Amino acid sequence: MDKLTVGILAHVDAGKTTLSEALLYRGGALRKLGRVDHADAFLDTDALERERGITIFSKQAVLPLGNVELILLDTPGHADFSAEAERTLGVLDCAILVVSAPDGPQGHTLTLWKLLERHGVPTFLFLNKMDQPGTDRAALLDKLHAALSPAILDWSAHGTAPFWEEAALGDEAALEEYMEGEDLSEATLRRLIGQRKCFPCLFGSALKAEGIDELLSALSRFAPRPLWGKDFAARVYKISRDPQGVRLTHMKITGGALRVRASLPVGEAAEKADQIRIYSGAKYTPVEEAQAGTVCAVTGLASTYPGQALGAEGAWAPPTLEAALAYQLILPQGVDPHLVLPKLRLLAEEDPQLHLEWNEELGEIHLRLMGQVQAEVLKRIIMDRFGLKVAFGPGNIVYAETIAAPVEGVGHFEPLRHYAEVHILLEPLPAGSGLQFDTACSEDVLDRNWQRLILTHLMEKPHRGALTGSPITDMKLTLVAGKAHEKHTEGGDFRQATYRAVRQGLRKAESVLLEPWYAFRLELPQANLGRALADIQRMGGETEAPQSVGEEVTLSGGGPVSQLRDYAAEVAAYTKGRGRLTCLPGGYRPCPEQETVVEELAYDPDGDTENPTGSIFCTHGAGYYVPWDEVEKQMHLPGLELGEKGPAADMPPSFSGPRRASVSGSLEEDKELKAIFEKTYGAIKPRDFQPPPKPRRTSLSDGPRAVPSAAGGPEYLLVDGYNMIFAWEELKALAQQDLSTARKSLMDVLSNYQGFRQNRVILVFDAYKVPQGTGSVSKYHNIHVVYTKEAETADSYIEKASYQLSRDKSNRVRVATSDAAEQFIILGHGALRMSAQELRSEVEQAQGEIKEILKRNNMTLPRSPVKEAFERAKGER
Numbered sequence: 001m002d003k004l005t006v007g008i009l010a011h012v013d014a015g016k017t018t019l020s021e022a023l024l025y026r027g028g029a030l031r032k033l034g035r036v037d038h039a040d041a042f043l044d045t046d047a048l049e050r051e052r053g054i055t056i057f058s059k060q061a062v063l064p065l066g067n068v069e070l071i072l073l074d075t076p077g078h079a080d081f082s083a084e085a086e087r088t089l090g091v092l093d094c095a096i097l098v099v100s101a102p103d104g105p106q107g108h109t110l111t112l113w114k115l116l117e118r119h120g121v122p123t124f125l126f127l128n129k130m131d132q133p134g135t136d137r138a139a140l141l142d143k144l145h146a147a148l149s150p151a152i153l154d155w156s157a158h159g160t161a162p163f164w165e166e167a168a169l170g171d172e173a174a175l176e177e178y179m180e181g182e183d184l185s186e187a188t189l190r191r192l193i194g195q196r197k198c199f200p201c202l203f204g205s206a207l208k209a210e211g212i213d214e215l216l217s218a219l220s221r222f223a224p225r226p227l228w229g230k231d232f233a234a235r236v237y238k239i240s241r242d243p244q245g246v247r248l249t250h251m252k253i254t255g256g257a258l259r260v261r262a263s264l265p266v267g268e269a270a271e272k273a274d275q276i277r278i279y280s281g282a283k284y285t286p287v288e289e290a291q292a293g294t295v296c297a298v299t300g301l302a303s304t305y306p307g308q309a310l311g312a313e314g315a316w317a318p319p320t321l322e323a324a325l326a327y328q329l330i331l332p333q334g335v336d337p338h339l340v341l342p343k344l345r346l347l348a349e350e351d352p353q354l355h356l357e358w359n360e361e362l363g364e365i366h367l368r369l370m371g372q373v374q375a376e377v378l379k380r381i382i383m384d385r386f387g388l389k390v391a392f393g394p395g396n397i398v399y400a401e402t403i404a405a406p407v408e409g410v411g412h413f414e415p416l417r418h419y420a421e422v423h424i425l426l427e428p429l430p431a432g433s434g435l436q437f438d439t440a441c442s443e444d445v446l447d448r449n450w451q452r453l454i455l456t457h458l459m460e461k462p463h464r465g466a467l468t469g470s471p472i473t474d475m476k477l478t479l480v481a482g483k484a485h486e487k488h489t490e491g492g493d494f495r496q497a498t499y500r501a502v503r504q505g506l507r508k509a510e511s512v513l514l515e516p517w518y519a520f521r522l523e524l525p526q527a528n529l530g531r532a533l534a535d536i537q538r539m540g541g542e543t544e545a546p547q548s549v550g551e552e553v554t555l556s557g558g559g560p561v562s563q564l565r566d567y568a569a570e571v572a573a574y575t576k577g578r579g580r581l582t583c584l585p586g587g588y589r590p591c592p593e594q595e596t597v598v599e600e601l602a603y604d605p606d607g608d609t610e611n612p613t614g615s616i617f618c619t620h621g622a623g624y625y626v627p628w629d630e631v632e633k634q635m636h637l638p639g640l641e642l643g644e645k646g647p648a649a650d651m652p653p654s655f656s657g658p659r660r661a662s663v664s665g666s667l668e669e670d671k672e673l674k675a676i677f678e679k680t681y682g683a684i685k686p687r688d689f690q691p692p693p694k695p696r697r698t699s700l701s702d703g704p705r706a707v708p709s710a711a712g713g714p715e716y717l718l719v720d721g722y723n724m725i726f727a728w729e730e731l732k733a734l735a736q737q738d739l740s741t742a743r744k745s746l747m748d749v750l751s752n753y754q755g756f757r758q759n760r761v762i763l764v765f766d767a768y769k770v771p772q773g774t775g776s777v778s779k780y781h782n783i784h785v786v787y788t789k790e791a792e793t794a795d796s797y798i799e800k801a802s803y804q805l806s807r808d809k810s811n812r813v814r815v816a817t818s819d820a821a822e823q824f825i826i827l828g829h830g831a832l833r834m835s836a837q838e839l840r841s842e843v844e845q846a847q848g849e850i851k852e853i854l855k856r857n858n859m860t861l862p863r864s865p866v867k868e869a870f871e872r873a874k875g876e877r
Contacts, residue, residue: 001064002225003293005071005252007088007121010098011108012077015128017041017055019098019206020074026212027063027070029280033209043074045282048380054078056377058088058238060250060295062280068220071295079108079584080374083321083353084238086115087306090316091237091252091295094122094193094223096215101127101135101203105147107521107582113148115320122193122224124200125152126215131205144201146547155200155218159183170197186221194224228292232256233313234264236304239350240297248277248297249304255312258290258298264310266303274300306352318434321585322353323368324516324561325395327375332389337365338777343386347378355462360610360800368398397562399597400514400588401465401506402474403428408640409505410631412615413496415623415795419485420493421636422454424501425478426509432587435459435472439479446482453491454479457498464611466506467513469603473588474514477502481637492793496616503613507605507628513594518564519586522555524571524579529553531574539563540592558586609800623795713810715759718801718831719839720794720817721746722766727836749843751781756846762786762801764794802831 010016017036020043024030034040036053043059044050055076063070073092075085089095095116099105105113116123127140137154144152151170157163167189168178174188174197184192192198200218204211233255240248263270277284277297290296307316329344331337341358344365348356355368369375375392382388406427413420429436437458439451458479462471484494520541522532529546532555536543541559548554564583571579591597606613606628613628626634725731725742735742747763754761761783775789788797798815805813813831816839834842 002068003071003291004068004219004223004225005073005091005093005293005295006219006223007073007075007092007095008098009075009085009095009112009116010077011100011103011106011112012054012079014077014098014100014103014109015206016077016098017043017074019096019126019128019212020061020072022206022209022212023070023072023216024061024063026209027065027216029061029063035207042281048377052377056081056084057240058084059281060279062278065216065220068223070219073295077108078373079111079582080369080371080377082108082111082584083319083323083351083370085112086319086321087237089115089119089121090307091235092119092121093226094124094219096124096126098126098128098206099140099144101129101140102132104140104143107584110147110521111321111519111584117196118320119317120196122196124193124202124215124218124223126206126211127201127203128206130203131208131210137203141201149199151197152199152201155202156214167192167198171195190222190224193222226293229255229312232258232311234258234310235313235316236306236308236310238306239304241346241350246299247302248299249301250295250297251304251310252295253290253292255292257292258296260288264298264301266301266308266310269303271301271303273298305349319353321370322398323355323370324398324518324585325565326355326366326368326398327395328393329365329367330391330393331365335388337363340386340388341365344382347381360804369395395565398516399468399470399591400473400516401467401470402472402512402514403506403509404512405510407505407509408480409501409503409508410615410635410637410639411497411499411501411504412617412626412631412635413493413500414618415616415793416618416621417488418490418493419483419488420497421481421483422479422494422497422501423481423635423637423639424458424498424505425476425480425640426502426505427476427478429474429476431474431589433474435474436476437478438476441479441481446484450482450484450489450494451479453494454482454498457495458502461499463499463502463506464608465511466503466509466605466613467511467594467598467603468601469605469608469611470513472506480640483636496793496796500612500615503605503611504615504628504631507613513591513597514588515591515597516561517558517586517589518561518583519558520556520564520584521582522557522571522579523552524555524575526551526553528575528579529555532571532579535567535570539567560589607803609803713808713812715757715812715814716805717754717759717761718798718813718815719750719761719763720798720815721763722794723817724836724839728840747780747783747785751783752850753843753846754783756850757842760784764788764797764801766792766794806831 008016008020010019018041021030021034021041024042025033030042034042036044041050043061044055045059046057049056055074055078058076059074061072061074063072073088075088076082077085097109097112097116099109113123125144127137129135130137141152141154153163153166164178164184167184168174171192174184174192177184177188189198193200200222202211202215202218204215206212232253234251234253236249236251238250240250242248258264258273258276260273260276262273264273275298276287276290277299278287278290278294279297284297287296304310307319309315331340337358341356344356344367348354348367353368353370357366358364359366369378369392379390379392382390403426406425409424409426411420411422411424425440437455439455441451443451458477464470465472482494482497524532526548533543536555536557536559539559540563541557543555543557546553546555564581568581568583571581605611615626615628615631615634616623617626617634618624632639721743724746725735725739731742731746734745743765750761750763763780763783764786766788775792776787778785786797788794795817798817802813802815805811814834815831816834816836
């Protein structure tokens, strides 16, 4: 049996879900015809949908129909959820566009039509509510021809001479068939529909089940049948969770077959399909195998995302509909945002267009929304799923950035025992192109696997521009050169070098600020046309020629979101409720007020520690920071000449520079380093670099005494965990037996140390040393333990943390590490550095003082947790 995936799309309140219900009822899948207003529609499975009477999430239903099995996908009709509808288009074999006969084609109808055209989806039209008085079939067809396409055919005239002639006009082969005196065959009509050269239009009333049999017949006879390949291929269009919280990956099999427990290629890894479910409404049927053409939900996949292509499936086009406004998510008082973020990321998995973002500098959660209805629904979802009553701040414009001319960006990442250098050519593209990625680097210069990794890093995150920190767009990023080291290069090194190369290029480039535009449709009385045209001109917008229909006029055009965002209320006021404004995302254009906006947003690209513009180089075994405008003086590969499209011809094939030995340093040397730093980069103002004298302890009755900072605030000690473990011999030996025991022993030692010193210890471990390093902060006794995010080094975390802590001039910040890769950055932040051995000396000194105090008070000091754990490990051997 053939399988046919049919999507049902419409403007809100056009009767889309009612039509789905009628199709299932007349097709024999339902015994009772449900209704949206009775809250018993088969596909309105969510309580929110039943309360509001609108579709919020796309749903699936299976309808066997003779020799074809229809898989109906009911999509949201409200414009605020149009991104959910767009994601569904990629898996459709054809679509039914529902139009309300009394209203005719509306603003969102036009948007859906353009999306169907962009994705090349064959389309049937159903004119619903024809039972209402005043509906005129001929007048409606005229409106559809004018607004959508002249190739829309009245399918009720099928079999008549005018029908054959009209159907054949758009295709040469069909015209020849018609001219030879023959009726067009079903195969010819199916081909014309598949090529979007004709669009069947049927009429009826879904509520009364009128015209439904004719629509089902047209689908089974004339809908094009896709051909599937033999190799496994699939498209992921949705992520959701069932009532038990199980993650579901909704996909369409577009080639071969998928069996339960089969291994799926997901990105660079492989994951197993634990269960395959065929949903119909809220219920599902588990199957052992899903053949090509099947739409199913798969459990067991953790890394999939909407829009992902699996197996032999080709890449999808990026989404067209993006929200133009970003909002702050306001949490209830006392709720830690770090604990909420992992929960919100589950929602961002299900709706990537939310663009969930944690602004570390402001300590705020931001996301993008299409409108007020989506905001209300999202607040309800967060309350129902996570028990949090949230609110949203005022919406802010989501700007974007591009560049005016080509530029080469260089990123270098070389702390001790790491190495990577990347050169990226950034070129501007026409408006609306988005981001494109390519490589022009010879494999003689850089191995193919490294090149693929760099391209992955280019595509894996939104890169922030240098003007306002907004996402970049309309650019081509080409890898033109790169270097790796035979022993010291790891995957995370190229991630750092790639990000820094993009940022360095953007910092050099002539950046252009882009502002979002709305594409609008304004319907209002003729008497108000002059006011509307004057307003649009004042706002810097543009319009097409007005179209008059009776006493009303329709204006179509575009304008800046910043001007149009509140215009709907103004239209309603001056038209006394008779005007109607529909706005949808209309792309980005250069912002005429660039200087003003940049000044207002006050973004500091060099102070953005999450997105550094400079690079890390190495000398004498220690890494040091090089600002973006000095990177090219120290880069190891030659740069491009202006206008050159590829790497330099004489580029050396591999890294041959000498590796340096480790460098040691002490707090006493910081004075000299400070002088060098200030001579090079200017004076440092935050605080005195000299540590205060250590307090003397006299007796246990004195109580713990904190080490005062230079300005009277707390002392923070940031510790590079693995650096300490592999620098302290006892911990190093212990780590060779059991790394987790070594970590716990270090945590115990530092807990005792903090208890005595009364400072604040933050112990940082690299994520790649911990399975599934997703990033976390936890409390261990009295200290804080941080596991960095995936591929984020302890150095980069400590760099950001020292910067944040040093912004409060009352704080005193020290960093313990034997790798001096961050020494200049730390000094620039006003922090002090100490080696692993210096920290050990302080720990041992603290232990000695505690022992003396306890001895005087006839108490016993517990054995060293490091030595105790070490001896225990030796005994187990």
